[in-house]
Amino acid sequence: MLRRLPSSLRRALASSAIPPRGARVANPTLSSPHALTPQWRGCASASAAGSSSPSSLPPPPPSPPQGPPPHGRGSAASSLNSAEVAKFAAIAETWWDSQGPFKPLHLMNPTRLSFIRSTLCRHFRRDPYSAKPLEGLKVIDVGCGGGILSEPLARMGAAVTGIDAVDKNIKIAQIHAASDPTTASIEYCCTTAEDLVKESNQFDAVISLEVIEHVANPLEFCKSLSALTVPNGATVISTINRSMRAYATAIVAAEYILRWLPKGTHEWSKLVTPEELALALQRASISVQEMAGFVYNPLTGGWSLSDDISINYIAYGIKKSETPSTMPQ
Ligand SMILES: C[S@@+](CC[C@H](N)C(=O)[O-])C[C@H]1O[C@@H](n2cnc3c(N)ncnc32)[C@H](O)[C@@H]1O
Numbered sequence: 323m324l325r326r327l328p329s330s331l332r333r334a335l336a337s338s339a340i341p342p343r344g345a346r347v348a349n350p351t352l353s354s355p356h357a358l359t360p361q362w363r364g365c366a367s368a369s370a371a372g373s374s375s376p377s378s379l380p381p382p383p384p385s386p387p388q389g390p391p392p393h394g395r396g397s398a399a400s401s402l403n404s405a406e407v408a409k410f411a412a413i414a415e416t417w418w419d420s421q422g423p424f425k426p427l428h429l430m431n432p433t434r435l436s437f438i439r440s441t442l443c444r445h446f447r448r449d450p451y452s453a454k455p456l457e458g459l460k461v462i463d464v465g466c467g468g469g470i471l472s473e474p475l476a477r478m479g480a481a482v483t484g485i486d487a488v489d490k491n492i493k494i495a496q497i498h499a500a501s502d503p504t505t506a507s508i509e510y511c512c513t514t515a516e517d518l519v520k521e522s523n524q525f526d527a528v529i530s531l532e533v534i535e536h537v538a539n540p541l542e543f544c545k546s547l548s549a550l551t552v553p554n555g556a557t558v559i560s561t562i563n564r565s566m567r568a569y570a571t572a573i574v575a576a577e578y579i580l581r582w583l584p585k586g587t588h589e590w591s592k593l594v595t596p597e598e599l600a601l602a603l604q605r606a607s608i609s610v611q612e613m614a615g616f617v618y619n620p621l622t623g624g625w626s627l628s629d630d631i632s633i634n635y636i637a638y639g640i641k642k643s644e645t646p647s648t649m650p651q
């Protein structure tokens with residue numbers, strides 16, 4: 323795992339080659355019935371509780387990838403991209419089918435939880451070997467889907483809120499969590515990060531895995547995640563790099579050859595490079611401390627943490643405080 327950031331990333335951060343605020347932002351149209359909820363909707367603890375398929379290969383990426391990410395779709399006001407949200411609504415029933423479309427996330431879960439456990443324990447000075455290392459911490463899982471990350475976070479002792487733009491996902495997450503007393507306290511809500519910001523809610527740790535590549539405007543999304551994080555709190559984001567290797571493996575192989583995911587799940591042009599993510603987070607007052615890659619072993623079918631961030635990667639950052647000297651080491 324990278325304890326320090328790659329040199330290219332450090333250079334990018336140092337030069338702060340960040341596009342001007344509000345650059346290339348257009349208005350979204352929310353035509354889908356699944357592109358939901360401007361407000362908290364159906365929020366409750368769990369205890370209360372056809373995407374289109376292109377027939378041929380996706381358009382190849384421009385070569386070589388260059389410039390800032392082409393993320394102009396959507397306004398600063400909403401992270402919702404109706405087409406992206408509809409894709410997840412169409413497969414909502416399959417969240418807990420470990421052999422279904424979310425099989426890769428189920429397989430990656432232990433590895434990403436290991437990164438989260440180790441970074442959050444260091445950040446909050448907790449014992450990673452204790453049974454409930456996140457006890458007493460308020461944690462939000464933004465874009466929680468059916469709750470496959472929220473549940474283990476709750477088992478680690480965190481007071482978990484899970485939010486997602488798709489109402490069906492939230493209902494499935496609530497039903498699943500309610501069946502186990504250790505997860506029944508999870509608060510699930512169908513809403514977006516930016517709408518939750520309006521409620522002035524803040525969390526010790528804000529986690530959003532595999533979501534940023536599906537939102538309308540990644541920079542604005544990072545700003546919402548930052549606004550949800552307490553000063554000196556932690557933010558963890560994972561996504562897919564916009565690299566040729568990611569095009570070949572995460573799109574062509576995973577969607578078109580192995581059929582792990584429905585075709586069209588990922589659009590190469592919406593993927594975010596580690597440099598772009600770090601810059602967007604920096605603009606959102608979150609300083610990236612660590613990044614690690616997830617690497618798939620085709621022989622074992624398992625994933626592990628690696629220094630290779632060329633395809634799947636995860637980043638941990640600290641929300642800047644008014645007084646930087648009080649930040650955790
Ligand atoms: C690939 S899934 C990841 C689910 C979960 N974070 C995980 O990794 O197990 C992406 C999720 O983000 C949700 N989503 C997409 N756009 C969103 C937005 N703007 N706000 C909140 N959730 C969103 C989708 O409904 C979907 O459940």
Ligand SMILES: [Mg+2]
Pocket residue numbers: 532533535536588
């Ligand atoms: Mg994704």
